Amino acid sequence: MVAELDIMPISHWLPNIDNPLLIAGPCSLETEEQALATAHELAKDKRVFVYRGGIWKPRTRPGSFEGVGSIGLEWMKRIKEETGLPVGTEVANAQHVEECLKAGVDVMWIGARSTASPFTVQEIADVLKGTDQTVMVKNPVNPDVQLWIGALERLNQAGIKNLVAIHRGFTPFRESKYRNYPSWKTVIELKRLLPNLPIIGDPSHIAGKREYLLEISQKAFDMGLDGLMLESHIDPSCALSDKAQQVTPADLGKILDALVIKYASSDDPLFENKLEELRGRIDQIDHEMMEILASRMELVNQIGEYKKQNKVTALQINRWAQMMDDRSNLAAKLHLDETFVKILFQLIHEDSVRQQTELIEKK
Numbered sequence: 001m002v003a004e005l006d007i008m009p010i011s012h013w014l015p016n017i018d019n020p021l022l023i024a025g026p027c028s029l030e031t032e033e034q035a036l037a038t039a040h041e042l043a044k045d046k047r048v049f050v051y052r053g054g055i056w057k058p059r060t061r062p063g064s065f066e067g068v069g070s071i072g073l074e075w076m077k078r079i080k081e082e083t084g085l086p087v088g089t090e091v092a093n094a095q096h097v098e099e100c101l102k103a104g105v106d107v108m109w110i111g112a113r114s115t116a117s118p119f120t121v122q123e124i125a126d127v128l129k130g131t132d133q134t135v136m137v138k139n140p141v142n143p144d145v146q147l148w149i150g151a152l153e154r155l156n157q158a159g160i161k162n163l164v165a166i167h168r169g170f171t172p173f174r175e176s177k178y179r180n181y182p183s184w185k186t187v188i189e190l191k192r193l194l195p196n197l198p199i200i201g202d203p204s205h206i207a208g209k210r211e212y213l214l215e216i217s218q219k220a221f222d223m224g225l226d227g228l229m230l231e232s233h234i235d236p237s238c239a240l241s242d243k244a245q246q247v248t249p250a251d252l253g254k255i256l257d258a259l260v261i262k263y264a265s266s267d268d269p270l271f272e273n274k275l276e277e278l279r280g281r282i283d284q285i286d287h288e289m290m291e292i293l294a295s296r297m298e299l300v301n302q303i304g305e306y307k308k309q310n311k312v313t314a315l316q317i318n319r320w321a322q323m324m325d326d327r328s329n330l331a332a333k334l335h336l337d338e339t340f341v342k343i344l345f346q347l348i349h350e351d352s353v354r355q356q357t358e359l360i361e362k363k
């Protein structure tokens with residue numbers, strides 16, 4: 001289902017933006033001194049556009065630091081006054097939103113677990129109705145693009161047009177390099193369905209460890225995302241939450257220096273001409289591949305007819321196993337990614353079996 005959302009570009013609510021949107025600040029506001037010292041350091045870097053700080057922290061298990069609560073909003077007001085930076089925090093229920101609206105918080109975001117709960121999102125949307133608030137929506141914990149869009153739709157139906165999606169990664173099922181694995185294909189699908197929706201990355205939550213921040217941030221720009229949310233703490237070694245993924249404002253500056261910002265297109269005519277020529281060749285190859293696929297399918301259907309006449313099963317597991325070995329070996333020789341080739345042939349084979357079973361079952 002394609003959603004039609006009325007979404008404003010980031011420049012509508014952040015008119016001075018001249019770079020990708022960078023939101024930075026501590027995972028949690030802990031003390032007024034820590035919150036302000038971090039903000040003053042970050043504000044010196046003109047690439048930072050919004051200050052972030054967690055006030056209400058949804059923790060997986062009880063007993064860990066769950067945020068300072070409403071007092072943090074007073075600190076946010078001081079940060080705004082003293083640095084001039086717009087401020088943002090996570091909201092998880094109607095009361096949080098009401099308090100943030102009163103305190104003049106500029107950006108609110110909905111966390112991954114809340115996005116996964118339509119009642120929670122609706123409750124938040126109902127309080128926001130009639131405001132011109134900026135709201136960011138993190139992906140739900142599982143890669144369900146419709147659930148992510150559903151949350152954005154609920155807010156949009158409440159009149160919220162300053163919307164941004166945040167890719168913070170998905171809960172892994174097993175031991176993995178990153179804390180929350182990125183799913184770029186889910187991001188591509190979201191971009192396809194909602195081309196006007198700004199999307200930013202949250203490398204801190206994807207990484208879980210500061211040493212991976214640069215590679216994930218670069219990947220986010222390579223994928224055409226519109227900005228980043230990065231956690232920065234004046235002294236990460238003392239942080240009360242997510243210590244390992246936070247960096248000092250100085251280290252954040254180094255990450256930003258190392259990043260190559262990418263654009264959707266270039267105004268260099270030489271580049272554009274070359275791109276057009278290469279794309280033409282790709283179109284040609286794709287068309288040839290599809291014709292080859294159609295010829296393959298004709299053979300599969302012929303085999304299907306013989307199988308029907310001779311009462312032989314559509315699925316031939318030994319032949320399939322031999323084919324997979326052969327295609328994997330060829331993939332290695334041709335320097336193609338073996339997993340990619342495996343998935344491709346799995347899809348082709350699945351469709352062959354589907355077509356043959358339909359043909360065999362047809363009266």
Ligand SMILES: O=C(O)C(=O)C[C@]1(C(=O)O)C=C[C@@H](O)C=C1
Nearest residue numbers: 303314315316319320349352353
């Ligand atoms: O070899 C066959 O028996 C086929 O029908 C072809 C094919 C294929 O797509 O290559 C399809 C189904 C079988 O499970 C194995 C292979």
